[in-house]
Amino acid sequence: VNYLLKHPGYQEKWGTPKYGGILKLTGPSAPTSFSATSTGNFGAFIDGKGFHQNTLLRYDPWLEHGAGVVCDLCESYEISADGKIISFKLRQGIKFQSEGWGKDKGAPGFGAELACKDVKASMEWYKSPHQSATASVKAAGKRLWGHLEEVTCPDGPQGYTGALRFTKFRNDTLGNLAFGYAIWNKEYREWMDAAYPGIGDTAREEAYLSIMGTGAFIPVSANVDTVLVSRKNPNYWIEGAPFVDGIEFYPILDYNTKFAAWVTGRVHSLGHGSSGMTKAQVSQTQKSYPD
Numbered sequence: 001v002n003y004l005l006k007h008p009g010y011q012e013k014w015g016t017p018k019y020g021g022i023l024k025l026t027g028p029s030a031p032t033s034f035s036a037t038s039t040g041n042f043g044a045f046i047d048g049k050g051f052h053q054n055t056l057l058r059y060d061p062w063l064e065h066g067a068g069v070v071c072d073l074c075e076s077y078e079i080s081a082d083g084k085i086i087s088f089k090l091r092q093g094i095k096f097q098s099e100g101w102g103k104d105k106g107a108p109g110f111g112a113e114l115a116c117k118d119v120k121a122s123m124e125w126y127k128s129p130h131q132s133a134t135a136s137v138k139a140a141g142k143r144l145w146g147h148l149e150e151v152t153c154p155d156g157p158q159g160y161t162g163a164l165r166f167t168k169f170r171n172d173t174l175g176n177l178a179f180g181y182a183i184w185n186k187e188y189r190e191w192m193d194a195a196y197p198g199i200g201d202t203a204r205e206e207a208y209l210s211i212m213g214t215g216a217f218i219p220v221s222a223n224v225d226t227v228l229v230s231r232k233n234p235n236y237w238i239e240g241a242p243f244v245d246g247i248e249f250y251p252i253l254d255y256n257t258k259f260a261a262w263v264t265g266r267v268h269s270l271g272h273g274s275s276g277m278t279k280a281q282v283s284q285t286q287k288s289y290p291d
Contacts, residue, residue: 001240009062023244026258027271030224030251034200034207035137051230051247052097053182053213056088056119057174069178073114073214075160083169086177090114090160094237096185097218101209102192109188111235114214116153116162121186123151123164132197144176188212216242225251255281263289 001017004010058072071077077088091114098111127145129137149165166173192199192210199207208222214237217230231246250267252258259281261267270276277285 007062009060017243019243021244022246022248023269024248024250024267025269025271026250026252026261026267027275028251028253028255028258029275030203030253031208031228032203034203034211050180051217052211052215052219053184054094054215055178055180055182057178058180059178069174073119073183079174083173084166085163086166086174087163088119088161090116090119090162091237092160094214095235096188096214097212097233098235100212100218101206102188102212105195107188107191107195107212109185109191109212112185112187114183114185115158116155116160117157117186118183119162120151120153120157121189122181122183123148125184125189126181130193130197132193134198134201137201144172147173182213184213217247 004017055072056074057069057077060068060070062068063070071088071091073090073094074088075091077086079086094114096109096112096114100110103110123145127141127148129141133141147167147170149167152163152165153159153161154163155161164177192212196206196210199210201207203224205222208219208224208228211219216233216236216238218233219228219230221227221229228249229246230248232242232244236242250261252261252267255278258267258270259277262270
């Protein structure tokens, strides 16, 4: 709470954050996949699948875009003078979720401490995805991470320091890292690719449940046509977080039905941009619900 209250982007009129409750989200479409790539894109925020994992870097949503790249799983990071090396030091004591769908199936990695090996394995996967990945995921890996030469762990695989070395400087590299490339547990990622190859590129319930990470929430059930359900991670590494007990996403395709659900309090967010209100609904809200 104190972190939020002291944040430069915090506004006093928002009041003091409170604990409890279920955050209910909605949008005008159902998820078509639960890709193993970005947790920071528009869809990942709307349907909540981005809340199960963390990234090396992230954008701080309360800061200006240009100044908003901050550490997530890292404690600190440095960029070399030529821009071709990004060195990082991980926060110590961060652990992957201790419970979940995969654990019941004998998957490794649950409760393991985050280490450099996990960053290395994750970034190498993004550059060269598993053979079961879709063509678009493979193309994105080549386009975004083709210049990644190697990921090194100076203190060994279980260490906390590492470096991403690139063959050339690119303006978008830091931003792409901050956009939300999730860090997976190395052994779990290998298990999932072997036992359930390509599952993340589907909209099956198992695809949602297979998401495993260090995030604030753990996926517990999914029906892409009705509701995706997550509950808070009891062992989340940020003390005092998360504030809500869970997140639920309801795909409501009709804009009028979605608006009615928001007005009556059945959902807390309509979405963002073109997925939110229509122009007529904005006018109606300003007139009928000024608060």
